[in-house]
Amino acid sequence: MTGAAIRALVRKDLRELAPVLVALAVLILVALVDAFVLDAADARACTVLGWLGGERDASSGWVAVVFGFVVASALLAGEHQQRTIDFLWALPIGRRALLLTKLAVGAGVMLAFHLADFATSAALCALHHDSLIRRQLDPGLMLLRLGLDSVLQLIGLCHGVLLAFFRRLGWVLLLVMLLGAQAARAVDPRLSILNLSALTAVEHFGKTPLVPWSAWLLHATLAAAALVLADRLWLTRTERFAAVYQRIVSGVWLRRGGLVLGLLAAVALTTALLGAFGVDGDQADPAPVSAAPTATLETRHFHFTYRPADEARARLVAGLADQTYQDVRRFLGAPDTGRGRVIADLTERSNEHAGLAGWQRMRMDLDRRHSEAFLAYVLRHEVTHVVAQALGGEAPDERWGALRFFSEGLADYVAYEVSPPGTSDQQRRHSRGLAAHWRSRFQVQFEALQEPASFTERHPEAALYAFGELWVWALVETCGPGIPGRLLRRLGDRQIARSLRGSALWRQALAREGCPFERARSRYEGELRRLALEGPRLPVASARFLSRDDRGRLSFEVSLVGPQPGSLPVLLMVRDGPHTPPPQIRARRFTVEVGGRAPVNVDDVYLEGDRFEYMVGARPSPDGHPVWSRWQSTSLVGK
């Protein structure tokens, strides 16, 4: 094939890709305008290393495949659809040469787009005013990212060329690929390597990225296989498949089969997504659910369902329920809404929580490991949630999500306040002591509590309760006992911009209730400081990772310091990272002498990479939260 022929073919293919090129050009233009015109270019975040620099990126691999599919469809499937391929094949040029030319053009377009994107990031980084941020322009790492991303584009193109052979069915196959990767991970976490997102899941040792080369090798091999298969199909099976495809398109049953397959995939994806994001689907609970018969019990304000075996404890809870409901309503100044009885399910067993509550609904775990006093506390806590939901029901859901520390803190605060005098003082003292401890040890800032998702990535969930309780106390001390109820109503005020978050939201909501936020915050901070100096001394456990043996067992050394001699129960939890679902978090319970050290082994931990996290906590009282450390990351490199 002559150079002139190649140039002509390239020009022709670029014309075929014109719509894609226009769309890409617009994307680049939009990015450039956003970065350089609508903003000062020297103050933009530097993203030149992207996922190689620690940014989370689970989509780049799949986006490359979709991109490759679109490009390949325009270059190859389009020719066949418009029958222009016949003219091409009539040329005195080999079919493989034609195919390779198209692949080269496709790869060129994809790489050029990627290069433009990378160049924009690099330019923004180079223009950044901060010399420290400009250090990210590490030539070696930039080259590595550029190279790996280029390989990723080629992997996407290889898969895209294969998918494009199946015309529109390619979209279904792509969906099947995506779902297959998700399903494989669900079957066995080790199969997560099959997901293209494994390529960009990079851990670090210091600044050095630990590139998952095994995943890259696997996906490069798969892409090569896809390319070989695509080559065979496009060169030898095109006419035959065109006929089959025509039958599929025109044939009712085949078409319906394809549609059903697509719909099945769509339904499965939707369900999987909803399961994952809708109802805490990632927080699976290993506690068995009994199918035993249930009994019911009604009080003035509650309808209880319980297991007959738990009757005594259910009656205890039911006996307290109405009074608790009245007390909480009175405390929060909530009127009778006429919403009927609260539906309380006492049949559940959970290793994850002791109780749950929502709109006119609550659940409690009556397990015998909980003391009666603890059950009473849980009841008060959950009833507060129910009443708070009724009062603040108009608040947008995302606002409630962001104010989770307030919601849990309020429930704890009211639970302590409506307890019989003297019964919960110790628990409250312990909770506030924990808050002061976490504050002084980890400098937990008020602003950090407003982002519960990122907060609990590093800190124990119990901290939200402890800090929240103290915050509600500060509000009441500053603005009077009526403020929680007024605030709950105010949070549903539509005049408060929904985009407001954090301190700005607090300031505005409280200002409209005549309560000075800054003063409440000062009281909260002052109390934390006072408790840190004068509060109870707590036992503190710390752990150090020692090694991993051939069977994957992790060895730790745990030490405990505390105010009083004796041994205390200690919990050690190990997980791969913040993404690890609770069933895969391994926990060990053991006792350690105060002032002593203990070796601890943790088996059966699944780790995806070279880093993992652990957290340790000593439990000074059976019903109190452990004095957790925070999730600490460490590396297996050299261990």
Place this chain on the structure above:
Amino acid sequence: MRATRALCAKEIAQHGRILVGVTLLLLVAWFMSGLSFSRAARSLSELERLAIFLRGPLLVGAVFLGHRLVVSEHYARTQRFLEALPVHRLHAAWVKAGLGLLVVLAWALGALLLAVQAAWGSEPLDGRFLGLLLARIAVYCLAVWGVTFLFGTFGRLRIFLAVLVVALLTVVDRVGSFDLGRFGPMALSDPERLPFDRQVVPTGALLQAAGLGLAALAGAFALLRVSDGGVVESLARRLSPRELSALFVVVMVSIFTLVVIEKQKPADPYQPPPDHLWQARGTPAPVRISHATEELRPAAEALGSALGRRLSELHELLAIAPPVPVDVVHAPEVRPRRIALAGGDAASGLVVRTNLETAPATIVDTVSDVLHIVLSVRSRGRAQREPRHWFLDGVVTHLAVHGRHSPPMLAAEVDPWLLRALAVAPSDLDVAALRAYGQLSERLGDPGAMALSASGVRVLHDRLGSDPFWALARQLLGRSPRGNLRDYLHDLRHPFEPAVAAAAGLPFAELVARWRATLTELRGRPEVARRLAAQPVGRGTLLTRFHPLRLALRLEWLSPPPPPAFCTVRHQRLAPVDLPVIEDALEEESFAVPRPPSPRAGAPAPAWGGALERPLPAGYGAGERAFIAVDCDSPVLGVPVRIFARRVTVP
């Protein structure tokens, strides 16, 4: 009626088997969601699955049904045969709409039956509650089907329109007070309400959803009537790649435009409580201090007076108009000499938090920090750009310490701020160090860096004289930013160093050299040397081995700190890439430095070279990066001196 039956029969014959297949698929989806639901730890009711089903699989099913009943009929042009029948032209469309609604309703009711069966054992299901569920579901189905039917009539534009509508609704939802989650069908299918609301009839949501569904159906039929269905028919063909590309471009540009014009509702301006409030009088810059208790009133007055005076000078000297109001709030958690920006903006006023208990001794530092925040916020961060950040630090400290005029540096007594600069000034202070001021500041700590910058500014002030100096400061720090390309271009056209050099009348490097020489000269004065000799000078070394549990530091004291001496370890986990450290976000733990050994009787006091191993208060795992700094109190300087600062990777 017969025609209706015939048309129904035709639709069922044409789509019946596929509908059975889809129904089976929805059943699969229901049980799959059940599987996922049974693993969920935080579910309250089996009926929650119903809400998930309505918003997920049922929606997909409805869209598919719309495709089958409406879109494919027009794409295949078979609607022409229906229009040729001896019935009203829209009769077939009515049948499709009714049949589709019935199918969607049947799916939803099937899900309701399954949900009720699953929930039967664990919660009471009385007639009123079931009636409410039924009403919610039926009206929700009407809304969903109506909208799906309407989009179906738009043929090839349906996906584009759907994307556009979703984008628009999202923006409206985010920008205004309209809450999409509380509107019509979304409210009816709300997973937080649908399974739990047993008494209250959601009248508003029912009316909105019904109105939406009926309006959408009316819109669809109106479109079908236009030009005898010609518009719908013309839309019913596949998009060409070029049309796809054009639509993609339109969608991208629309979304981008919407994002750009998205404006947040401004927050209410800060209103301090009237009690325990001190307000500056007679100053152009409004300053209010909220002191929580009457005991703090003197501190508030002292700080407020100083701040009001200096803020007024800043506004006048840098020609800042209108003045930026400042509210200061007592914050016991804020470290001495630090302030925290709590909110606000340059227009409505800034709210800063500072600890008034420590304020009397640190008024000048607090004032300079407030001036720093005022200029930073007003310039949208432009004044803090690294090449000129030292100048900003220096100007605000200079103004806080000396005001508009300062005595010549070499002729006057060395004040505490200049002494700080002399104590911390690195021997390698040059243009490169100033260009990397962020790193220099990290090395010296904020108090040291501010003092050093102020000494540089004072050298410049002495050289230029007061008025030209403030004219230069106005030129470099007083500009109102635009927040876009124009800021960048302005700074490109007016670079910092040449501007300073032009004003000073000598090259910038030469100016820095003179600054260094001035500091050296001052350090050589006996009185200054004596004061500096009383400073604790330490050296930190990071031990490259593990402490039994933690990483350790080694501090070697070259001269003993006057007892009792306290040091503070400040530290923070770092990302794998380099980003600036925010001093206020550092974790810290203070510790007392052990006293040096007492000299033996009659023997001369030994030069103390004690060492201290200090475990870090929070452990860092292998491979983690951390910023670690050690600051030690210096009573003579009045601020902590940073003796160690490093970014490390734990081995």
